[in-house]
Amino acid sequence: MRIADLSRESGVPIPTIKYYLREGLLPAGEATAPNQADYSAQHVRRLRLIRALADIGRLPLRDVRRVLDAVDDERLTTHEMRGIAHYTLGRVPEESATDPAMVAALAEVDTLVTELGWRVLPEAPARRSLAHALVTLRRLGRDADVRVFTRYARVADQLAAWEISRTATRPTRAEAVEAVVAGLVVFEPALVALRRLAQEHHSARLETPAAKRRPRGRRAVRR
Amino acid sequence: MRIADLSRESGVPIPTIKYYLREGLLPAGEATAPNQADYSAQHVRRLRLIRALADIGRLPLRDVRRVLDAVDDERLTTHEMRGIAHYTLGRVPEESATDPAMVAALAEVDTLVTELGWRVLPEAPARRSLAHALVTLRRLGRDADVRVFTRYARVADQLAAWEISRTATRPTRAEAVEAVVAGLVVFEPALVALRRLAQEHHSARLETPAAKRRPRGRRAVRR
Numbered sequence A, B: 001m002r003i004a005d006l007s008r009e010s011g012v013p014i015p016t017i018k019y020y021l022r023e024g025l026l027p028a029g030e031a032t033a034p035n036q037a038d039y040s041a042q043h044v045r046r047l048r049l050i051r052a053l054a055d056i057g058r059l060p061l062r063d064v065r066r067v068l069d070a071v072d073d074e075r076l077t078t079h080e081m082r083g084i085a086h087y088t089l090g091r092v093p094e095e096s097a098t099d100p101a102m103v104a105a106l107a108e109v110d111t112l113v114t115e116l117g118w119r120v121l122p123e124a125p126a127r128r129s130l131a132h133a134l135v136t137l138r139r140l141g142r143d144a145d146v147r148v149f150t151r152y153a154r155v156a157d158q159l160a161a162w163e164i165s166r167t168a169t170r171p172t173r174a175e176a177v178e179a180v181v182a183g184l185v186v187f188e189p190a191l192v193a194l195r196r197l198a199q200e201h202h203s204a205r206l207e208t209p210a211a212k213r214r215p216r217g218r219r220a221v222r223r
Helices: A001-011 A014-023 A039-056 A061-072 A078-089 A100-116 A125-139 A148-169 A173-207 B003-010 B014-023 B041-056 B063-073 B078-089 B100-116 B123-140 B146-167 B171-207
Strands: A030-033 A036-038 B030-033 B036-038
Touching: A001 B030, A014 A039, A014 B036, A014 B063, A014 B123, A030 A039, A036 B030, A039 A061, A039 B041, A039 B123, A061 A078, A100 A125, A100 A148, A100 B063, A125 A148, A148 A173, A148 B146, A173 B078, A173 B123, A173 B146, B003 B014, B003 B041, B014 B030, B014 B041, B014 B078, B014 B171, B041 B063, B041 B146, B063 B078, B078 B146, B078 B171, B100 B123, B123 B146, B146 B171
Parallel strands: none
Antiparallel strands: A030 A036, B030 B036
């Protein structure tokens, strides 16, 4: 197809496509005439992945390139490639690494991860996110141990086992990376939103005045 | 105690305490002399709650006041009070309410919530968050039904039932609100971080090259 068809098919404007071509994010089409090239379904798929990473994953182009390089590097296993996408998309701001509360919390997170038997690289950004949550809990005045998160870890473990087994069957490398994008920008906020909705429901269930729950019964003594 | 002691005890600077007094967020102490007042443990607790909402929950003072008013209004049940804190802390930016994709997604979320049997107010901000996740999933090119979230909803349901039963025993209204703050600013990011760590672990488990898993066995044929 010509560049105009590629634009229509992918929904990406022609000037943007030309920019991606110049930057080397999108491979050149097959030259069919001095000023014309032919593009394939491969190009449509690559554009879709670039848009997922850049527009929806909000990655700067430098990071889009890093993920695309991982997709193209066939020496990397799907796990390694998924790891690069995951860490690039999930990067968290550096905390002041010298803050003693943060240093202590990070060591506790390492202990928890070891106790759980999880194989996670030392540089995983989510370790820092979890340590930060622990520091915040202590700032709230709670004298909390990292094991306050154990129940959440078990829930996360079961959920992730199911998610990974499901996405592991994605046929192409690009689709595996798109699943990482969806996991972070769709299913993560969805889980958070659903937990909030479920909390409201269970709070209501627990505390509905007895009078409302049993309209014909006597009024409960408790307010 | 005097204002200097109150400041030391709570960690809040005296000028900030005076500001909260002027704004009516903190009730006046008991006057003991023309220019002196006596503060109690009640004041320390209230300051702690204000800090939790303002510093850790990042609420503007107007919203802090709204939550404190709910804490003080004894006609509200704990559930109602918790709801005000939850909605105020969990507010999400208004999406363009006229975007047809968003309008459709919101209707689907309503259907899901009804199917789950959850009692959740129509104005719950998390409904919009979930609808937004669905719209994003479709922008990623997935032809997804809202039921793609059902498994997450079940996980959230079980987790929330446990969380609410645990925090329902908080003895005071202020502590119930502090638990809402912790739920949103600590346990929510913690759950997200743990899911990311667990995903890395399960991805590694699934795809470790056979040669590494069985160091003494023969190399697997698959890469």
